[in-house]
Amino acid sequence: MPSEKDRLQDIKQKDTGKSTRIMIVAGEASGDLHGGNLVRALHRIDPAICFYGVGGRNLKDAGVDLAADSANMAVVGLTEVVSKLGMIWKVMSTLKASLRKDRPDLLILIDYPDFNLPLAKAAKKYGVKVFYYISPQVWAWRKGRIGKIKKIVDKMAVILPFEARIYNEAGVDATFVGHPLLDVVKTKYSRKEALARFGLSEGVITVGILPGSRQSEVQRLLPEMLMAAKIIEEKLKPIQYVLPLADTLDSAYVSNIIAQHPVKVRIIRGDTYDVIGCADIAIVASGTATLETALMETPMIIIYKVSKTSYSVGKMIINVNNIGLVNIIAGKTIVPELIQDEASPERIASEVINILANRERLEGIKAELSKIRGMLGSPGAAERAARLAYEML
Numbered sequence: 001m002p003s004e005k006d007r008l009q010d011i012k013q014k015d016t017g018k019s020t021r022i023m024i025v026a027g028e029a030s031g032d033l034h035g036g037n038l039v040r041a042l043h044r045i046d047p048a049i050c051f052y053g054v055g056g057r058n059l060k061d062a063g064v065d066l067a068a069d070s071a072n073m074a075v076v077g078l079t080e081v082v083s084k085l086g087m088i089w090k091v092m093s094t095l096k097a098s099l100r101k102d103r104p105d106l107l108i109l110i111d112y113p114d115f116n117l118p119l120a121k122a123a124k125k126y127g128v129k130v131f132y133y134i135s136p137q138v139w140a141w142r143k144g145r146i147g148k149i150k151k152i153v154d155k156m157a158v159i160l161p162f163e164a165r166i167y168n169e170a171g172v173d174a175t176f177v178g179h180p181l182l183d184v185v186k187t188k189y190s191r192k193e194a195l196a197r198f199g200l201s202e203g204v205i206t207v208g209i210l211p212g213s214r215q216s217e218v219q220r221l222l223p224e225m226l227m228a229a230k231i232i233e234e235k236l237k238p239i240q241y242v243l244p245l246a247d248t249l250d251s252a253y254v255s256n257i258i259a260q261h262p263v264k265v266r267i268i269r270g271d272t273y274d275v276i277g278c279a280d281i282a283i284v285a286s287g288t289a290t291l292e293t294a295l296m297e298t299p300m301i302i303i304y305k306v307s308k309t310s311y312s313v314g315k316m317i318i319n320v321n322n323i324g325l326v327n328i329i330a331g332k333t334i335v336p337e338l339i340q341d342e343a344s345p346e347r348i349a350s351e352v353i354n355i356l357a358n359r360e361r362l363e364g365i366k367a368e369l370s371k372i373r374g375m376l377g378s379p380g381a382a383e384r385a386a387r388l389a390y391e392m393l
Contacts, residue, residue, distance in 0.1 A: 019049070019050050020046065020106075021105055022105060022107075022108055022389075023098065023104045023108070024039065024053040024107075024108040024110070025107075025115070026059060027070050027111070028213070028214075029071075029246055030111070031070070031112055032056035032057065032070055033180075034133070034381075034382070035110045036062040037180060037184070038386055040062050040382070041382040041385070042390060043062075044383075051063060052064060052104075053095070053108075054069075054070055056069060056070045056071055067098075073087070073115070095122075096119065100122075100126050103128060105393050106131055107119070107131070108132075109130065110132075110134050113136030117149070117152070121152045124152045129392050130152060130154050131156075131388070131389045131392055132153045133156075133157045134158070135174070146172065155388060156173065157385040158175070158177070159376075161375060161377065163176065175384075176377065177377070177381045177384040178380060178381040179377060180382055181288075181291060182373065182379045182381065183380065183381065183382065185273050187274045187277045194274040194278040195278050197271070197274070198266060198271075198274075199266060200240055200266065201238070201240060203238075204238045204240050206279045207241050207242070207283065208275060208279035208281070208282035208298065208300075209229065210283065210284040210285060210289045211225055212289070215250075215253065218254060219257075220306070221305060222254070224303070224343060224344065225283050225303070226258060226261040229241055230262060230345075231349035232352055235353055236353060240266070241266065242266045242267075242275055242279065243267050244276060245267050245269040251267060273292065276292065280298075280299075280356065281299045282300040283300070283301050283303065283348060284301065284302055286323050286324055290302050290324045291372075294369045295372060297370050299335065299355055301338060301352055302323070302326075302327075302335060303337075303339075303348060304339045304343065305339070305340055321333075323339065330371070330372065330375075334368040334369065335365060336355075
């Protein structure tokens with residue numbers, strides 16, 4: 001008896017008699033990572049599917065023909081997008097033209113709502129079905145978007161447990177597939193092996209520095225982190241710093257910023273989770289990295305800083321008590337968040353020193369972080385999302 005996978009393949013081949021083409025758009029590093037895994041899962045169902053669109057190294061390695069590199073499109077804040085408007089508009093125009101002329105069999109969108117929702121609207125206009133993987137965070141800000149999503153998105157696969165209920169109550173076809181990081185956040189080495197591999201010393205306090213995956217984030221946050229590192233170094237010795245470099249960043253750019261500060265930081269490209277895993281504590285830019293760090297059960301300080309204009313506007317429309325994903329999922333503040341002016345070198349250093357000096361607080365944070373994995377469903381998110389997407393073809 002044929003499996004569901006074989007049945008879906010037979011139906012598709014009989015109905016079209018041609019190769020299936022899917023446009024996929026992931027505008028940021030985390031979306032590129034999860035998009036790559038989704039494409040691989042779809043290829044396991046049907047190796048003949050052709051993919052094209054926007055993404056980074058992961059989507060390219062998965063076999064996607066890229067029309068634009070997502071690293072050039074990632075921005076933080078509402079005002080920072082201005083400098084890239086021309087390039088973003090050009091990419092949008094190219095994709096809309098393809099939706100109109102080529103009519104792909106499916107449009108897969110991954111997060112990146114300010115770009116992807118207008119693209120979904122165009123797809124709806126041209127009769128192209130839309131599958132949205134990894135929801136815009138409408139529960140945090142601009143809840144009015146849900147009504148818009150209902151009109152232009154055919155199916156949504158969400159990765160946070162409370163999102164499906166929010167969308168379903170609004171009439172959006174949404175399914176919780178689990179969090180894709182559960183399949184990704186794994187170490188390859190023991191802590192001892194990792195320290196040796198990275199040229200770090202055993203028995204020394206190790207602090208991870210994670211300034212984000214976008215150049216604009218790094219430019220704004222890394223100097224603050226390095227100044228904090230200097231303060232910490234003056235109070236706690238011996239100590240060592242390690243920075244897992246995001247795929248989207250140029251090592252020379254990051255090294256140049258570090259060189260302007262009297263702190264030694266070892267930069268490691270690749271092995272991100274082993275780097276985080278060997279840290280006693282981490283200073284992390286708000287975003288996906290906070291959840292990755294939580295899954296490694298590494299205590300952290302979350303920092304967030306954008307332009308004053310972006311922050312002022314954001315305060316008026318964001319309606320959550322926390323900004324860090326780990327705290328949002330936990331439903332309470334389990335790790336400190338330093339936002340805007342509070343994300344000063346002095347405050348960052350003070351929080352790090354306080355946690356490291358207070359064994360009870362340190363262990364309490366670790367205990368709370370150990371519960372996060374169980375709140376995110378089960379492994380296999382990409383496979384579940386791929387099946388949902390394939391059924392739309």
